[in-house]
Amino acid sequence: MTGLPGVARFARGGAELVRRRVGAAARREPPGARGGDEAAAAGDHRLVLPALAVWGGVLAIVQAGPVGALGAAVGAAVLIMVGVRLRRRAATAAGVLVVIICAAALLRVAATEASPARALARDEAGGRVVVVITSDARYFAAKGARPAFAVRYAQLRELRARGQTWRLDQTIALTGIGPVAEALRGPIVGTTLEARAGLRLPDPGERAVATARLRAPPVTIAPAGALDRRVEAVRVGLRASVAGHPEERRGLVPALVVGDVSGVPERLGEDFRTTALTHLTAVSGANLTLMLAFVLFVARWIGVRGWWLRVIGLGGVIGFVLLCRTEPSVLRAAAMGLVGLAGLGLTAGLRRGMRPLCAAVLGLLLVDPWLAAEIGFALSVFATGGIVWWAGGWADRLAGWLPRPLAEALAVPLAAQVATQPVVTAISGQVSIVGLLANALAGPLVGPATVAGFAAAALSQVHPWPAAAAGFVAAWCAQGIIAIGTAGAALPGAAMAWPADPLAVAVLGVGCLLWAAVLPAILARRLACLLLGIVLITIMLRGPVQPGWPPPGWRLVACDVGQGDGLAIRAGPAAAVVVDAGPEPEPIARCLDQLGITDVPLLILSHGHADHVGGLPGVLERRRMGTVLVSSASTGSAGAAALAGRAGATVVAAGAGQAYRVGEAEVEVLAPCAAPARARASPATGKDGESAAENDAGLLVRVRSGGVSVLLSGDLEPAGQAAALRCATDLRAAVLKVPHHGSSRQDERFLAATGARIAIASAGAGNDYGHPSPRTLGVLGALGMTVARTDTQGAAAVAVVDGRPRLFVQRRA
Numbered sequence: 001m002t003g004l005p006g007v008a009r010f011a012r013g014g015a016e017l018v019r020r021r022v023g024a025a026a027r028r029e030p031p032g033a034r035g036g037d038e039a040a041a042a043g044d045h046r047l048v049l050p051a052l053a054v055w056g057g058v059l060a061i062v063q064a065g066p067v068g069a070l071g072a073a074v075g076a077a078v079l080i081m082v083g084v085r086l087r088r089r090a091a092t093a094a095g096v097l098v099v100i101i102c103a104a105a106l107l108r109v110a111a112t113e114a115s116p117a118r119a120l121a122r123d124e125a126g127g128r129v130v131v132v133i134t135s136d137a138r139y140f141a142a143k144g145a146r147p148a149f150a151v152r153y154a155q156l157r158e159l160r161a162r163g164q165t166w167r168l169d170q171t172i173a174l175t176g177i178g179p180v181a182e183a184l185r186g187p188i189v190g191t192t193l194e195a196r197a198g199l200r201l202p203d204p205g206e207r208a209v210a211t212a213r214l215r216a217p218p219v220t221i222a223p224a225g226a227l228d229r230r231v232e233a234v235r236v237g238l239r240a241s242v243a244g245h246p247e248e249r250r251g252l253v254p255a256l257v258v259g260d261v262s263g264v265p266e267r268l269g270e271d272f273r274t275t276a277l278t279h280l281t282a283v284s285g286a287n288l289t290l291m292l293a294f295v296l297f298v299a300r301w302i303g304v305r306g307w308w309l310r311v312i313g314l315g316g317v318i319g320f321v322l323l324c325r326t327e328p329s330v331l332r333a334a335a336m337g338l339v340g341l342a343g344l345g346l347t348a349g350l351r352r353g354m355r356p357l358c359a360a361v362l363g364l365l366l367v368d369p370w371l372a373a374e375i376g377f378a379l380s381v382f383a384t385g386g387i388v389w390w391a392g393g394w395a396d397r398l399a400g401w402l403p404r405p406l407a408e409a410l411a412v413p414l415a416a417q418v419a420t421q422p423v424v425t426a427i428s429g430q431v432s433i434v435g436l437l438a439n440a441l442a443g444p445l446v447g448p449a450t451v452a453g454f455a456a457a458a459l460s461q462v463h464p465w466p467a468a469a470a471g472f473v474a475a476w477c478a479q480g481i482i483a484i485g486t487a488g489a490a491l492p493g494a495a496m497a498w499p500a501d502p503l504a505v506a507v508l509g510v511g512c513l514l515w516a517a518v519l520p521a522i523l524a525r526r527l528a529c530l531l532l533g534i535v536l537i538t539i540m541l542r543g544p545v546q547p548g549w550p551p552p553g554w555r556l557v558a559c560d561v562g563q564g565d566g567l568a569i570r571a572g573p574a575a576a577v578v579v580d581a582g583p584e585p586e587p588i589a590r591c592l593d594q595l596g597i598t599d600v601p602l603l604i605l606s607h608g609h610a611d612h613v614g615g616l617p618g619v620l621e622r623r624r625m626g627t628v629l630v631s632s633a634s635t636g637s638a639g640a641a642a643l644a645g646r647a648g649a650t651v652v653a654a655g656a657g658q659a660y661r662v663g664e665a666e667v668e669v670l671a672p673c674a675a676p677a678r679a680r681a682s683p684a685t686g687k688d689g690e691s692a693a694e695n696d697a698g699l700l701v702r703v704r705s706g707g708v709s710v711l712l713s714g715d716l717e718p719a720g721q722a723a724a725l726r727c728a729t730d731l732r733a734a735v736l737k738v739p740h741h742g743s744s745r746q747d748e749r750f751l752a753a754t755g756a757r758i759a760i761a762s763a764g765a766g767n768d769y770g771h772p773s774p775r776t777l778g779v780l781g782a783l784g785m786t787v788a789r790t791d792t793q794g795a796a797a798v799a800v801v802d803g804r805p806r807l808f809v810q811r812r813a
Contacts, residue, residue, distance in 0.1 A: 047358030127161025190224030205373030237460025241471030257453035276435025386419025413439030559591030563764030585618030606714030607698030608636025696720030742772020
């Protein structure tokens with residue numbers, strides 16, 4: 001919702017015209033009556049309880065079906081009884097609305113459950129489907145040995161299976177991998193396809209009746225209609241207008257304008273998540289509000305007045321929905337954008353906008369109950385509500401000592417971030433520290449980029465030259481946003497880890513409400529804001545300090561680097577032996593900064609896969625480097641070794657029998673004994689999509705530090721583990737870094753031979769591989785090991801307490 005300060009100023013200008021027309025009526029207000037604005041503000045909260053109650057009831061139904069409906073019915077009964085007994089009309093209305101809207105939702109969900117497509121999906125049956133494409137493709141390019149993957153939504157028109165044919169009209173999700181993914185991403189919206197597919201049940205709360213995994217490229221049986229082709233031509237024209245710019249710019253402009261994220265590089269998307277700028281790359285109410293503000297401003301400037309303004313505004317809304325696709329998320333964004341425009345403009349910062357917001361929530365849930373389970377819906381509602389409820393008042397406080405435009409530029413993103421932070425944390429496991437600053441800096445660029453992008457899309461249908469000129473403006477505004485996101489994500493304190501479990505998110509939500517209550521007093525005082533700014537800047541530059549982390553006397557920390565490995569073993573007051581670097585530079589750099597590590601006398605790279613060496617720059621930058629160990633049997637570490645060498649490190653190829661003393665740490669290389677046979681042959685590919693030969697050619701190292709011994713096993717497969725058992729006489733250690741992120745491919749003899757009491761599985765939250773495997777966790781538990789997993793518990797540390805190693809985790813699972 002960034003960029004709304006200018007919208008607010010425009011809308012307030014339009015509001016003056018309304019006020020002049022109704023001024024006479026206002027002047028006839030009876031003596032002693034409250035002002036209209038004040039009364040509206042005071043009574044504006046009455047729909048909040050009904051909206052929240054209905055949202056909760058519908059969510060229960062789409063997630064749990066009949067059980068959820070029972071819970072919703074009980075809740076409605078309680079609300080009605082409380083309302084009648086206490087004469088609270090809001091509670092009674094909430095109960096009645098829960099009954100009505102939840103009954104409609106239950107009928108929709110029941111119809112989906114009774115569909116023959118759902119029955120076939122339960123049996124994982126196959127068949128032929130005829131569908132009409134309704135969404136753009138979400139495409140994930142091939143990465144390493146993992147094939148390309150694509151998913152699209154469509155309307156299921158016909159289903160043929162088990163000798164029967166059904167005519168249907170329900171939403172279905174289409175997926176494909178490899179060549180099928182390439183074929184699936186090609187057809188434009190509105191195209192009718194036929195394909196062979198295997199049906200599977202969708203995730204709980206998913207609007208699709210089934211997920212169809214295409215077994216072969218689909219066949220086009222009818223082209224898209226004229227309107228869909230025209231809309232696609234406009235979108236193609238938008239992309240063509242920025243085609244000559246670098247990848248990040250030409251990918252971001254369509255995302256800002258129409259929510260087309262297909263061209264946004266993965267790295268830029270991660271930077272935007274860290275800096276709380278992700279909302280810019282999705283269709284949101286802000287897109288519509290910015291476009292409407294510009295269109296209506298131009299219309300007023302050329303003299304359009306009265307009902308013609310409404311006609312132009314309605315035409316703008318229709319054009320926006322068509323251009324961004326008539327998907328549920330776009331309709332949601334249109335509703336939220338109109339609410340945001342009304343709430344910020346016509347009430348000049350008062351809270352009257354909460355009424356249309358709650359009404360919009362109720363209406364959207366009645367029309368589309370599956371919105372209740374969508375994160376995008378929650379983000380839109382909370383962001384709009386935060387802006388409408390808080391932004392005006394906070395801007396007024398800031399305007400006491402700041403220019404009004406700057407006050408609004410700060411108040412709007414601050415209100416949106418405070419309102420949405422619990423939702424963002426629930427899906428990311430972190431709290432963005434740099435988000436406010438990033439949004440405030442990006443705000444002035446979002447409006448011009450979005451408006452110029454819409455202009456480029458429209459002009460592309462006239463001539464490519466003016467479209468390219470508008471695209472040039474949009475691309476350079478996007479470049480500023482890219483620079484802000486990239487620089488912000490690189491700060492040590494860009495984000496702070498926070499548990500994503502329900503209790504922790506609830507605590508954060510209460511904290512956000514308390515923060516919102518005291519913030520006006522801070523914003524009204526220049527000195528208080530200055531001190532707050534100094535604190536935030538200090539945290540961003542040095543990194544947030546989590547109370548009690550790292551634990552005193554730590555000897556080992558397995559950093560939370562996502563789907564990869566990155567560990568630090570204490571070698572001195574500000575020195576550590578670092579083992580692997582994770583897939584990206586920022587997480588490992590942030591972890592080492594938290595630990596105060598400025599000196600890395602020894603860096604061990606177990607093998608050359610990206611999830612172990614991709615974050616190498618995060619270790620090399622701003623730290624003194626010594627020696628880098630790579631496996632003498634590995635063929636995949638050459639690039640990482642060259643990068644370390646250019647940073648001034650000495651690269652050594654290590655094998656079994658080598659030992660090093662590094663400050664407080666003793667390092668012993670246990671494997672590889674010799675290059676495994678598979679490493680000399682053509683590489684095999686494991687089930688997890690990586691080269692098994694490279695995994696088994698990696699280093700197996702034992703490190704001792706301050707009375708704690710840890711066995712670092714890289715990604716050894718069962719064959720590599722068996723080889724280590726043959727050539728290493730002693731594998732015992734107090735701590736085991738579980739091989740290959742805890743995959744199911746383990747040699748139980750190897751795990752037992754370590755004799756470890758603590759095991760650490762380093763994996764990424766929600767990873768596609770299912771790491772760590774429940775089977776492996778069961779084996780480790782049966783061997784008497786206490787297991788820590790970074791995907792649910794964050795970083796894990798081991799310290800010596802009362803003479804024995806003790807496990808600490810950054811957050812509770």
